[in-house]
Amino acid sequence: MKPRKINVILIGLGRIASKLEKDPYRKKPCTHMGVISSHWGKKNFNFVSGYDTKSDVCDEFANTWKVKTNQLPTELPSGFEFPKVDLAIVATPSPTHPFLAKQCMESGIKHILIEKPVAMDAKQAKSLEKMAKAKGCKLWINHERRYHPSYLFVKKELEKGSFGDLKSIRASVFTSAKNPGIAFSKFGGGPLLHDGTHAVDLIHWLVGKPKLIHSSLERPKKGIVETRAFANFRTQNQVEISLDVSGGRDYFQFELDLHTDSHRIICSNDGFQFFQAMPSRLYKGFHSLKSFVPKGFPKPEVSNAFLGIYSEIVSVIQGESEHMEGTIGDNVQILESIESIYRFSK
Structure with a gap:
């Protein structure tokens, strides 16, 4: 039926x-x-x-x-x-x-x-x-982004070990504050809550809820929301994570830069890039990163x-x-991580 x-x-x-x-x-x-x-x-x-x-x-x-x-x-x-x-x-x-x-x-x-x-x-x-x-x-x-075929591919391959052991994540979310909307009003929360939540969600999705090590906020005036939030986290497996969520740019950029012991993966609104360690042509006895397209990476037309x-x-x-x-349980933890950034910075 x-x-x-x-x-x-x-x-x-x-x-x-x-x-x-x-x-x-x-x-x-x-x-x-x-x-x-x-x-x-x-x-x-x-x-x-x-x-x-x-x-x-x-x-x-x-x-x-x-x-x-x-x-x-x-x-x-x-x-x-x-x-x-x-x-x-x-x-x-x-x-x-x-x-x-x-x-x-x-x-x-x-x-x-x-x-x-x-x-x-x-x-x-x-x-x-x-x-x-x-x-x-x-x-x-x-x-x-949890449902985007390209992000799903990266998560699956990391879990399989295809890209080696994850060592660090650099997450950046850059937006413009030249025509501020609710994300920059004192009633609606700042860029960390409204835009950074996507990056925090992906971090939790990839490595679980990390421990906050340090955070700082920038506020141009007392009593208004932040224009920049910066934080460092660390997981139990010693994956080092940095998060930079900032306004005041002339562009929008969302990016996760993942480094393993043998690969680098850039996940961005501008596209995905993959690099693997290969014998260097510049330095004898060293390895350099060379770009490649992994087998099975989703084609753009199926990525929605x-x-x-x-x-x-x-x-x-x-x-x-x-x-x-x-789920709502996941998002309770996401908000707890965001709130820890606010608390620590005080």
């Missing part, structure tokens, strides 16, 4: 929900609605309704996708419930994530996908985790992280699998 379609609602109809789909350079689909309305998505999902607090956003979304939308009041009335669908997607500003996710659980929705960061601090995330456990709900948090996370969600909802990446 063919599985029935999954009924879904989307809360928050802005950038990651829909608007990035208009970016001509991004690999599609690159938004939640882009996945749901794709050829694959239409086979698996039935879109029930979209929700936003702004009427013009609701109208634009409805006109773009030819679907039903509902305007939410800024403060939900007592007793308000979302329709009891199979899946709810929370793609609103970060401070609203915990409240709306709880409203979904109170409405009887058992599967919820929440944009990162799941909450503004670990305490809020733990509260969500506790409620989800009590109500038997499954929560995904959209750190989508959004389809990966939604494929997992479909498998879990339809009872075909119990495996979940990026």
Whole structure:
């Protein structure tokens, strides 16, 4: 028997929900609605309704996708419930994530996908985790790089030992603060929370939760969020990790630079590069790093992280699998690592 379609609602109809789909350079689909309305998505999902607090956003979304939308009041009335669908997607500003996710659980929705960061601090995330456990709900948090075929390939090969023993990781997330949005407002958290969370997530995913050794923050004015966060971590296996999350650049750059005892792997939004130790042509008796493409590395046309996370969600909802990446428990630990950077720097 063919599985029935999954009924879904989307809360928050802005950038990651829909608007990035208009970016001509991004690999599609690159938004939640882009996945749901794709050829694959239409086979698996039935879109029930979209929700936003702004009427013009609701109208634009409805006109773009030819679907039903509902305007939410800024403060939900007592007793308000979302329709009891199979899946709810929370793609609103970060401070609203915990409240709306709880409203979904109170409405009887058992599967919820929440944009990162799941909450503004670990305490809020733990509260969500506790409620989800009590109500038997499954929560995904959209750190989508965990589902990207290229990152999955690197993780698998590291675990197999194909690239040698991991020795160090240098993670950098550089953004622009020339037109600051919520990530640079005193109410919405800084670049470490909003952008650095992706790097911290990948570090946890690759090596587990590391121990913080040192951290520092830069704040141009007292009382506002940081413009730069720098931290050093170390794992039980003595993998040294540095993290640099900074604003004020004229470019965006996300990169993990992995060094093993025999290889170097650069994982970046500009692409992936692989190097292996070979006899040097410059220094007799030494080895130098030479670039290569490892066998089995995914081709660009199959590399789409959004389809990966939604494929997992479909498998879990339809009872075909119990495996979940990026759970609420993982994200409690991510927020704990981020908070340790803030605490140590004081």
